[in-house]
Amino acid sequence: MAGERYVDHEVLKAFAQSKVNVPKEEAKERRRQVNYLRERLEDYIADHPDFDLVKLRASGSTAKHTAIRRRSGTGSDADVAAYLRTTDTDIEVSTMLSWLRERCIEVYGATKEAEDFKLSDHAVGITMRGSGLKIDVVPVLYTGEPDDRGYLVTSDGIKVLTSVTLHLQFIQTRKDKAGDGYREVIRLLKAWIRESKEADPELRCKSFLLELLVAHLWDAGWNGKPLQVDDYPAAIEQVLSYIVRTGLRTPIVFTDYYKAEAVNATAHPIQVWDPVNPENNVACGYTEQDRQRLMNHAKTALETISMAAYAPTKSEALDTWRELFGPTFPGE
Template identity: 60%
Template sequence: MHSHVTHADLSAFAVNKVNVPSETAKSRRTQVAHLRTRLESYIADHPDYDLVKMRGSGSVAKHTAIKTSSDTDIAAYVRAGAVGGVDVDETKLLEWLRDRCVEVYGATKDASDFEISHHAVGITMRVSGLKIDVAPVLYEGEPEDRGYLVTPTGDRVLTSVTLHKDFLNRRRAQAGPQYKEFIRLVKAFVHRAKTEAAAAGPELRFKSFLVELIVAHLWDNGWLSKPFAIDDYPRAFEQFLAHIVMTELKEPILFTDYYEANNIDTCTDAVQVWDPVNPSNNVTRGYSDNDRQRLVTRCSEALDKVNTASAAANKTAAVAAWKTLFGPTFPGA
C-alpha cells in the first residue's frame, strides 16, 4: 500500500511547496512580536488603559500556516465595561480599537496604515508589506485568557486563544512535529478544493479550525480501531478522508480537555464539531446540510484518488492521482 508515493514524498512536498519557509515564518513572528511588545509596553505604562493585553492567534501563532495563507492575527483583549459591555455595537468597537492602535503608535505610522477590515483592525507594516489583523476580544477578567470574540455573524462567543494553542500543542507534544505538518498538508488540499469550487459555483465550506479539530479527534480516538497514522502521511490522509466520508459528518465531535462531555449544548445543526474551549460553541453552526453534503462529496472524490494512488502500478500513475489533491506542483521536488 502507498509504495509509490510515500510519507517521505509528502513530507518533501510539504517542505518545498506547503510550509511557510523558516525565514519567512521567523520574520512574520518577529514583526508580530514587535507589534505586541509595543502595545503591551504602552498598556503597562498606563495601568488604567482599556486595552488589557495582547495575545498571538491564528495559524501563524499556531505554526500551522501554509504558504498561501495571510493569516497573521493578534487578539486584543478589551475591557468590556469601557466600551459599553459585551453587547457593544461592533462598528463602534472596531472604530474604538483603531483609534487606540493609532494612539499607541502616535506619529510613527501614517493613519492610512490602520484600516478597519472584516471584524478586525488591519495594521500594515510598510517595510515588509505584512498586514496584521488585530481582532478585539471583550474581556471581563476571566482566567486563562477567556473572553468574548465577535464572530462573522455578530455573535459573542466565549473563547481563549491561549487554551486553543495549548489544545493543539498538547497533541503535537505527543505526536511530534509531523502532527502540525500533516495539518498543513490537509490545509493545502482544502485550499485547492476551495479554489476549484469557487471557479465552478458556490463556496466550499471547510474552515481551517475544522481541519485542526478533525485531526485532533483522529489522534485522540484513531480510526476503525487503528491508531491515527501520523507517521505515514498517505495512510493518515486515507483515514482523515475516510472519517469524513463514512460518518458523513453526522457524528458529533467533542473534546473533554477543559469541560465534561455532558456540558455540551444539544442542537440540531447539520454538522456538530464543538469548540474544545467552549461547550456552547458549535464551530460549524453555520453549515447547512447542503454544505455538509458538498464537503463529504469532495472528500469522497479525494479518497478515491488516494486509493487509486495506493493501487497504482507505477509512480507516474500514483503522482498523477495525488496531483488531483494538491495541484500540478506535486511532488514539488
C-alpha cells in the same frame, strides 16, 4: 494487487517542506513582527493605566504552527488577540474595531500611513510595508476570567467565549504526544482544502474545523487504528475516510476543559464543539448542502488516492496526487 506506492510519506514530507510550510525565515519574521506589535502596544498600556486595552496574545495558525504559505497576497500572516475591558456589554463590533484601529494608529504614530490599518468584519488588519506581512488584530472582550478567557463579538452582536491560551494548549498537548507529524498532517489537509476551494468556491471548511477533526482522530483513532502521523498518505486517508464514512453526522466533543454533559445537542448538520466553549459549535453556520459538498470532496479525494496507489508508473501516481494538491506537487 497494488504496485509500489510511489507517493509515500517521504514524498509528502518533502512537498510540505518545499510548498506548504511557511519558510523558516518567513515564520521568524512573522513572529518578530507580532512580538514588535505586542511590545509596542503593551508599553502603551503600561504608560496609560486607564487604557481599556488589557493585554495581547498571539493567536491563530501562526501561533499554533499550523499556518501554510499564503497565496496571491490574500489573507493574513498572523493574528493577535487584543483583550479589551469595557462596561458597555452591548457594544457593537464595529465600534470596538474602530476604537482599536485608532489605538493601533496611536501606537505606531508617524511610522505608518493611515491606509495601512484596514477594518474587516472581525479585525483590524495592519500591513507592514517593509516586509509586506499582514497582521490581524482581533478584539476580545475581557471580563477578568482566568486562562485568557474572553468573548469574541460576531458581526451580528453574538458574544462567543474563547481562550487563546487554552486553544494553544489544546493543540500543544496533542503535538507533544504525537510528534511534529501531527501539525504537518494538519498543514497538508489545509493545502488540500485550499486547492479544493479554488476548484469549487462554494466549498466550506474552515481551518479550525480541520484542526479539530485531526484532534478527534488522534484522541479516538479510526477504524481500529491510531492516527498515522508518521505516515502522511495513511493519515490523510484516515481523515478523508472519517469524513466520508460518518458524513460528519457524529457529534465531536472534547473534554479537556469541560465535561461532555456540558454540550447540548443541536439540529445543526455538523456538530464539532469548540474545546474551550461547550456552547460553540464551530460548524454551526454550515448547512446540509455544505455538509454534503465537503463529504463529496473528501470522497473524490479518497478515490483519487486509491487510484494513485494502483498507478503503474511514478509519473502517473504524481499526476493523480496533483488533483489533491495542485500543479506544484510534488514540489521537486
